Amino acid sequence: MEFITMIINGLSIGGTYAMIALGYTMVYGIAKMLNFAHGDIIMVGGYTIVLFFPISPILGIIASVIFCVTVGIVVEKTAYKPLRGASPLAVLITAIGVSKLLQSAAQIFIGSESKGVTVNLGEIRMGEIKINVLTLITIACSAAVMVALTLFVKYTKTGRAMVAVSEDRGAAQLMGINVNFIIMITFIIGSALAAVAGVFLVFKIQDVGTTFGAMPGIKAFAAAVIGGIGSIPGAMVGGLVLGFIEAVCGMVPALSPYTDAIEFAILIIVLLVKPTGFLGKKRREKV
Amino acid sequence: MALLEVKNLDVHYGVIQAIKDISFEVNEGEIVTLIGANGAGKTTTMQSIIGLIHPTRGEIYYDGQKINGIPSHKIVKLGMTQVPEGRRIFSELTVYENLVMGAYTRKDKDGVEKDFKDIYELFPRLEERKNQVAGTLSGGEQQMLAMGRAIMSRPKLLMLDEPSMGLSPLLVDQVFDIIKRFHEKGTTILLVEQNANKSLAISDRAYVLENGRIVLSGTGAELLASEEIKKAYLGG
Ligand SMILES: Nc1ncnc2c1ncn2[C@@H]1O[C@H](COP(=O)(O)OP(=O)(O)O)[C@@H](O)[C@H]1O
Ligand SMILES: [Mg+2]
Numbered sequence: 001m002e003f004i005t006m007i008i009n010g011l012s013i014g015g016t017y018a019m020i021a022l023g024y025t026m027v028y029g030i031a032k033m034l035n036f037a038h039g040d041i042i043m044v045g046g047y048t049i050v051l052f053f054p055i056s057p058i059l060g061i062i063a064s065v066i067f068c069v070t071v072g073i074v075v076e077k078t079a080y081k082p083l084r085g086a087s088p089l090a091v092l093i094t095a096i097g098v099s100k101l102l103q104s105a106a107q108i109f110i111g112s113e114s115k116g117v118t119v120n121l122g123e124i125r126m127g128e129i130k131i132n133v134l135t136l137i138t139i140a141c142s143a144a145v146m147v148a149l150t151l152f153v154k155y156t157k158t159g160r161a162m163v164a165v166s167e168d169r170g171a172a173q174l175m176g177i178n179v180n181f182i183i184m185i186t187f188i189i190g191s192a193l194a195a196v197a198g199v200f201l202v203f204k205i206q207d208v209g210t211t212f213g214a215m216p217g218i219k220a221f222a223a224a225v226i227g228g229i230g231s232i233p234g235a236m237v238g239g240l241v242l243g244f245i246e247a248v249c250g251m252v253p254a255l256s257p258y259t260d261a262i263e264f265a266i267l268i269i270v271l272l273v274k275p276t277g278f279l280g281k282k283r284r285e286k287v
Numbered sequence: 288m289a290l291l292e293v294k295n296l297d298v299h300y301g302v303i304q305a306i307k308d309i310s311f312e313v314n315e316g317e318i319v320t321l322i323g324a325n326g327a328g329k330t331t332t333m334q335s336i337i338g339l340i341h342p343t344r345g346e347i348y349y350d351g352q353k354i355n356g357i358p359s360h361k362i363v364k365l366g367m368t369q370v371p372e373g374r375r376i377f378s379e380l381t382v383y384e385n386l387v388m389g390a391y392t393r394k395d396k397d398g399v400e401k402d403f404k405d406i407y408e409l410f411p412r413l414e415e416r417k418n419q420v421a422g423t424l425s426g427g428e429q430q431m432l433a434m435g436r437a438i439m440s441r442p443k444l445l446m447l448d449e450p451s452m453g454l455s456p457l458l459v460d461q462v463f464d465i466i467k468r469f470h471e472k473g474t475t476i477l478l479v480e481q482n483a484n485k486s487l488a489i490s491d492r493a494y495v496l497e498n499g500r501i502v503l504s505g506t507g508a509e510l511l512a513s514e515e516i517k518k519a520y521l522g523g
Contacts, residue, residue: 164380173339174371175389
């Protein structure tokens with residue numbers, strides 16, 4: 001019985017991490033940058049759902065996605081696009097700056113007190129097991145999002161162009177592919193997924209502060225690296241790996257205080273054994 | 288009027304000047320070759336034309352329109368494309384998807400269908416392997432795919448950067464055959480080659496590049512007969 005509860009918790013936590021990790025990994029693969037501010041998009045989505053929740057939860061989810069996507073587009077256009085071709089260090093420092101900017105903006109406009117919502121969708125009973133309905137919805141949503149994204153990347157022309165750009169930006173341009181447009185699409189998808197993840201995190205934690213996105217952001221980044229940064233299935237696998245570690249630790253009282261330490265220890269071990277992550281490719285050396 | 292006109296081009300990599308004041312043109316319907324040793328600046332010239340590298344001075348005109356400063360993907364839409372040095376096919380995409388990327392900017396579905404048929408007829412190997420991931424192809428097959436992919440955009444001007452590099456003599460002949468075939472269909476060709484013999488033989492005109500400068504130019508036949516060329520590039 002405990003085993004089934006653990007599986008369900010693992011899928012739910014892992015699905016949330018995977019949705020965030022997808023944003024990191026796609027932006028890394030296509031724009032060749034670490035979007036340090038990605039975690040703060042989760043915070044933006046979290047605040048938005050808190051503000052809109054009393055009006056309508058559904059409206060709140062839609063507003064979160066729209067607002068996060070808008071912030072993602074503005075950040076890409078104003079902060080990252082002008083640095084296309086600049087040194088990776090300059091881009092990384094800019095991304096850290098964007099992260100701080102978003103946190104400060106939240107503090108100015110919303111205040112430093114944390115805000116919360118109360119969501120209780122009840123439980124369903126299956127024999128002796130009680131399962132939280134919200135947990136099931138989280139699993140269903142993240143699974144649907146991941147299937148949709150996989151189909152999009154695999155079967156649409158834009159999705160194939162994303163793979164082409166991630167592999168060889170110059171050759172993609174020779175095909176007439178507008179690289180800036182593809183990068184923009186990537187930021188839109190990444191921000192939308194972060195919004196959805198932010199919403200579920202708020203429903204679970206029921207409390208949002210300005211650094212709300214930091215921990216899940218770092219965990220999801222670790223997930224992306226464990227799975228192989230740049231790889232879409234890798235982000236999903238990495239997210240689930242961390243989700244299951246958390247689920248197991250959560251059920252074993254002796255381990256639960258060390259959950260974060262165990263997760264990052266696993267990250268280090270994976271990097272030592274396989275520096276490219278589970279599904280990562282060796283970077284082809286360009287002449 | 289020339290289809291492509293390069294005027295007083297300078298290109299720098301940092302402080303190193305790779306291209307020094309070169310000017311040349313390609314007229315509609317011609318095959319023009321740039322020959323030169325390794326490091327002469329051929330690839331730099333090709334990439335500058337299509338906007339992947341930004342020249343420090345000079346102008347490039349395509350069909351009378353100044354194109355330097357325009358982003359590459361827009362230049363491609365004007366009707367030129369390039370088979371880059373080292374093929375640079377998308378190894379994670381299938382053969383079919385690589386060809387779809389070649390037709391990325393096209394909206395004429397029927398025309399694209401027809402071009403798929405033509406390309407599969409021309410390269411039966413590509414049809415046999417159309418659902419295979421392109422990274423698993425042999426070097427020769429990859430070159431065929433790179434050429435097929437470029438042709439899928441139906442370019443008016445097709446540029447090829449050392450398409451025979453690393454291929455067996457039999458495949459080299461096939462590559463030159465295909466270039467001739469597309470030329471006969473009305474495509475203008477700008478070719479970069481170290482294989483001076485074969486490229487000069489099919490060229491209307493050619494330019495010789497040395498250390499970033501054009502040092503010689505003439506018709507293909509003239510250069511083939513020239514003593515200097517024989518010494519430097521034809522191993523004679
Ligand atoms: N990315 C680069 N950075 C610095 N120097 C380069 C770069 N690419 C080419 N060069 C230099 O520019 C010159 C011309 O190179 P290239 O155009 O590749 O010659 P070719 O294609 O004729 O072999 C060479 O001296 C080469 O070393
Ligand atoms: Mg070259």
